[in-house]
Amino acid sequence: MTRPHQVVIVGGGTAGWMAANLFAHHFADSPVELTLIESPDIGTVGVGEGSTPTLKRFFECLAIPEHEWMPACHATYKVNIRFDNWSPASGTNSYSHPFISQLDVHSERAFHVNCLTRRLGLDVTTTPDKFLFNGYLARHALAPVTPPHFPFRMEYGYHFDSGKLGTFLKERAIAQGIRYVQDNVAEVHQHPDNSIASVLLESGQQIEGDLFIDCTGFRSLLLQQTLKVPFQSFSENLFNDAAVVIPTAPQPVVPVETRATALSHGWAWQIPLTHRTGNGYVYSSAYCDATTAEHTLRQHLGLGESDADVRHLSMRVGQTQSQWAKNCLGLGLSQSFIEPLEATALHLVQTGIELFLEHYHKGDLSDRYQSEYNATMHERVERVRDYIVAHYKLNSRDDTAYWRDNRNNMALSESLLQLLDVWFRKGDLVQEIKRQGLQAHFSTSSWHCLLAGYGAFPPIRADQPEKDAHQHDLFAQRNLAALFDGCRLNFRAHNKVLSGHSR
């Protein structure tokens, strides 16, 4: 494929508008013409309110300051995910997965060493949020925004109203000069080699292009329906295929974390926004029907049977065999979806665009690069999937067949099996993660948070004097509690920082 001059994005969900903004930014000085087509009839998925820290880079790259976009999207800061009730049998009923920041250079290694010491049977501290500063911020509802002199860069993500984010990005892309067409794609026309030549709209207008970006959501109009790229389902590994969503009132003290609470047939998210709290229950329809799921979520939220708006959604979990086929790049739900436990979908959209643009700037869109791109993205999605699968594999709930079946499920990738093997054999997990190159997907500390958070440890050695454990406990030895208390002085209450944005 040669360098494109006419790029056509089909779909105006978050994926489409993210792509429009990044492409417009990168093609600002080149003669590339960008068009986005959005159906006036088919709505967007309209959920997806949490991000990873990658989204911070998205706004930085486009030079959009937080005080501009955050109030417009009712956004809040996110530094952590708190997991409740996933592993009651281990005694660690709630744990944190904080985003790793530069400040953790002082404590991250101590966390890994303590986890190894604990795996060897000594009773030392392994609570992730005692070692990782964003966990500390989450406990105290402090915003991760630092004063100008602060010598460490904080990593964080956001919570946001996805509909408002779509509108914000749409208005911005149109202001940047992107051609916007509101119509339904009725037909897709192909060249003799099957690549896409043009799309015919219901109005009769024909739009030609040399690169097409499929952002049509689960429909996958171009990639799957037209180019017949096969879809690889992850239903063997990830059972959840449905969600029910109910918003509630905003919280008076706005948390800087997402809550993921395990319920009888899945888990419920709680996402704090400035104007409301987003809640949803992600579950498996093979174990629980929609009415029961809605009832469970209402009970969890303390709502009556008719209070509040409710939406039911179905999800198709997996990925297409290739992300880039012929002259079509799939982004967002048209290409892959992994259930939202770690809020990775937009992260993968952004990664997909950035990697494509990297190839574009090298001036090489040849078949070799296309294969390389597809292999890299495939690997990304699979390794993200494995991290999510590990949450289900390690659960110690016994209340339903759903949790027992998840725990007993052996449909695990070779990569995940090896990783768990190293952990349980008391091997060097840091080395294993490096050997497999897994840190590109989830960091070494993220894996430690998950495994330690679930209390996946052998029993404490009975023959070990208490003072030995104390001597080996790097949390106590390094006096990390005092370090974090000292750093706290640089951070302000989340509510205060948010109200500063809207002034």
Ligand SMILES: Cc1cc2nc3c(=O)[nH]c(=O)nc-3n(C[C@H](O)[C@H](O)[C@H](O)COP(=O)(O)OP(=O)(O)OC[C@H]3O[C@@H](n4cnc5c(N)ncnc54)[C@H](O)[C@@H]3O)c2cc1C
């Ligand atoms: C329950 C749930 C929770 C989620 N939580 C998170 C989260 O916390 N974090 C996260 O990052 N992601 C999350 N996601 C994923 C996230 O919602 C999506 O990745 C994101 O919204 C992007 O969707 P999309 O743009 O690919 O598709 P959609 O939003 O479905 O947009 C599809 C677009 O294509 C257009 N279209 C379709 N057919 C045609 C046609 N024939 N002609 C013209 N236009 C057409 C539609 O009009 C629409 O504009 C979640 C998803 C679900 C289901």
